[in-house]
Amino acid sequence: MNDVAQTEAEQVINELMTLHPKGFDMTLGRMRRLLEVLGNPQDRLPPMIHVAGTNGKGSVSAFSRALLEAGGHAVHVHTSPHLVNWHERYRIGQRGRPGTLVDDALLADALRRVATANAGQAITVFEILTAASFLLFSEIPADAVVIEVGMGGRLDCTNVVDRPAVSVIMPISFDHQAYLGDRVELIAAEKAGIMKKGCPVVIGHQEFDAAEEVLVSTAERLGCPFSVYGQDFSAHEEFGRMIYQDEFGLADLPLPRLPGRHQLANAAAAIRAVRAAGFEVTDAMMEQAMTGVEWPGRLQRLTDGALIPLAPQGAEIWVDGGHNPGAGEVIAEAMAAFEEKQPRPLYLVTGMLNTKDPVGYFRAFADIAECVFTVPIRGSDAGLDPVVLANAAYDAGLVAEPHSTVAEALAEITARQLPGTAPPRILIGGSLYLAGNVLADNGTPPT
Known part of the structure; x- marks a missing residue:
């Protein structure tokens, strides 16, 4: 709507x-x-x-x-x-x-x-x-x-x-x-x-x-x-x-x-x-x-929609609204399990509210994520500035850079894709509000 x-x-x-x-x-x-x-x-x-x-x-x-x-x-x-x-x-x-x-x-x-x-x-x-x-x-x-x-x-x-x-x-x-x-x-x-x-x-x-x-x-x-x-x-x-x-x-x-x-x-x-x-x-x-069982926005894989063509061809795109250290741990464990079954580089596209603990969330991904692309949350005045969020990811031991939109972050991941390499696994998360932004932009809202 x-x-x-x-x-x-x-x-x-x-x-x-x-x-x-x-x-x-x-x-x-x-x-x-x-x-x-x-x-x-x-x-x-x-x-x-x-x-x-x-x-x-x-x-x-x-x-x-x-x-x-x-x-x-x-x-x-x-x-x-x-x-x-x-x-x-x-x-x-x-x-x-x-x-x-x-x-x-x-x-x-x-x-x-x-x-x-x-x-x-x-x-x-x-x-x-x-x-x-x-x-x-x-x-x-x-x-x-x-x-x-x-x-x-x-x-x-x-x-x-x-x-x-x-x-x-x-x-x-x-x-x-x-x-x-x-x-x-x-x-x-x-x-x-x-x-x-x-x-x-x-x-x-x-x-x-x-x-x-x-x-x-x-x-x-x-x-x-x-x-x-x-x-x-x-x-x-x-x-x-x-x-x-x-x-x-x-x-x-x-x-x-x-x-x-x-x-x-x-x-x-x-x-x-x-x-x-x-x-x-x-x-x-x-x-x-x-x-x-269905529960949108919780380790939900996007397989079609408006955002898919922006990512590298063959990429896995996952959306999850988990936003605290405990959620980060279970999501990172799921990503590691996916990696065991099918190795792919993991990129995070993350937006968070200023009431959360971003360093605690990011620590769970320190050993498994290639890079974090931080983005703002549309429609919330409590979203963390992407630069501040990127610094939090850096403090947790991750390489990070800010971007202005999810679409821009996906385009940057595509630009980094080298010929002959495995398409990446992309986790868009850190906030239920960001998950909602993504599902709306993708044209796949919950029904």
Whole structure:
């Protein structure tokens, strides 16, 4: 919906953005006040899978949706941020077939009703957008709803449902330290805030023992039945297949369609979460979910579109929105695995926000990337200047140079291609906002 007339919902959102701040409030009082006026729609939702974590929560949401839809269930899904269009945040479930992005007129109506209920009081746009999801999902019948936390957990405006079917905490790393704390234990405590007394909890793979200890102790204190990756359920690759295991036994499954070894742990957490939420999960559902799952902008390979001709012929182009040190590590691991199977020079085209840790992100690529081409992020006033970002890459041990656009960076990579050499592997990443820019420019937005 870039470069075309605004939709009705976009017009409403843009009007709201002129009236209300775009940032985070990190309290629940305003959200609860608004929902009360709306009749507390959050209390009329289908069974909810609530997902928090620094990394992996979007993938788990996608796997959970794929599993439930494979069983014929209608699943509403709320994620954030969007990549290209605001409508991506709201997927409306349909029984017996995949859900679809919300109808524009339906979203515009919900947003107007929320704005009317707010009556001009202080609120953030994110709170209005989230309240609209509760309103929509409470009024359209479905079997389940998957809600992704925006930031943190305890004070995130999605954290207003008293009895979720399951709370899922994915890998915890360093991000949003200004809001969540500068120690992994503090960040874990904020994420653990989505746990509710006596409600099931699934703890995904945790890199830091200190984070896992906080999550386990919180679940124990609240009397939550909980399961931990690596103890109560697990997944690994064996002979080109994914082996999932829990107390129900072993499942021999196709590797997830989403690339990267980390997706096995994400898929495992989703299987466990859907079961913990009270749904039957069959081998047929798991098999269909692994091969059918979709999650744009997360190690997504571009195979056609407007940007492809700008890169060297035969180049691999990958887009990923990961933007913190933990994400950098798993993405770099995926790139290294690709390199083992098919050697190619790796180039990074990177844009990041000024709230992130670029040196920490780049360090993961220090031994595998030939060069970094830094670019600005269109549509954000928080993007790092490409020169500053190039200096951060240099500090991490990488060769780097700034460019003004992704297209310019791809053209430079093409100019460096020598005859007879292997076409490169190009990773465009560092920000979900940059991923959205690229998918829009390429003409391949999420659907």
